[in-house]
Amino acid sequence: MITILNKQKKYSISAAFLKKSCHLIMQELSVDHFDLTIVLCGKTKIQNLNKAFRKKDYVADILSFPAFENLTPGIVPQKTKFECELGELVICPEQVAQDAKKLKQLLLARLKKLLIHGVCHLLGYTHYTEEEHAVMLPIEDQILNKLG
Numbered sequence: 001m002i003t004i005l006n007k008q009k010k011y012s013i014s015a016a017f018l019k020k021s022c023h024l025i026m027q028e029l030s031v032d033h034f035d036l037t038i039v040l041c042g043k044t045k046i047q048n049l050n051k052a053f054r055k056k057d058y059v060a061d062i063l064s065f066p067a068f069e070n071l072t073p074g075i076v077p078q079k080t081k082f083e084c085e086l087g088e089l090v091i092c093p094e095q096v097a098q099d100a101k102k103l104k105q106l107l108l109a110r111l112k113k114l115l116i117h118g119v120c121h122l123l124g125y126t127h128y129t130e131e132e133h134a135v136m137l138p139i140e141d142q143i144l145n146k147l148g
Contacts, residue, residue, distance in 0.1 A: 007041045011093035013111070021112050021147065025119050026086070028143045030076055034086035036119075046092040061099055062114045063090045064121035071124025073135060087122040089115070112147060116140050 002022050004015040018038055026032040043059045050060045066087040068077040077086075091114065093107075100110035120136055127133040 001035045003035070003037045005037065005039045007039060007045065008093060010042070011040075011097060011107075013040060013093055017108060017111075018115070021115050022119065024147055025116050025143055028146060029119060029123060029139075031086055031119075031123065033079060033084075035084050036086050036122075037088040039088060039090045040093055041090060043092055043094055046090060046095070049090060059092060059095050061092055061095045062118045064088075064118045065090070066122045066124070073123065073125045073132075076123070086119075089118040089122070091118075113140070113144060116143050116147075 002019045004018055006013070006015075022036055022038065023032060026034065026036065046063060047057065047059045049063055051057045053063070053065070054060075064087060067085045068087075071077060091111070093111075096111055096114060097107050100107045103110065117140055120140060125132070125136040125139065127136050
């Protein structure tokens with residue numbers, strides 16, 4: 001199940017678009033048997049979360065909060081009867097829209113790429129080093145190409 005919590009009013013983002021996109025992304029990554037929560041929020045909220053959890057004091061477009069610890073990229077976590085949540089994605093549509101405009105992309109196209117990026121982070125993929133980026137980027141591109 002994919003749950004959408006919209007805590008902002010500036011941008012209208014279709015819950016159906018978010019659910020369908022995430023379902024397809026999760027299918028591609030073989031984790032569609034997990035639940036996922038997506039929270040849409042404003043700039044102040046996401047900046048506060050970014051500062052509190054990542055020690056970075058700026059407005060992020062998306063933050064990922066995995067439900068599992070000690071993840072290994074490429075290895076699907078084991079779902080238990082107590083843990084069926086993959087994690088939570090927190091998205092700031094206002095920041096996504098600003099980034100999309102700078103990159104000359106459509107808002108929904110940018111959002112789809114970020115959803116892929118966020119779900120990859122929920123599975124332990126990172127891009128802090130060139131080596132990690134070299135593993136994560138092709139996976140994101142492959143899924144984006146399949147989704148269109």
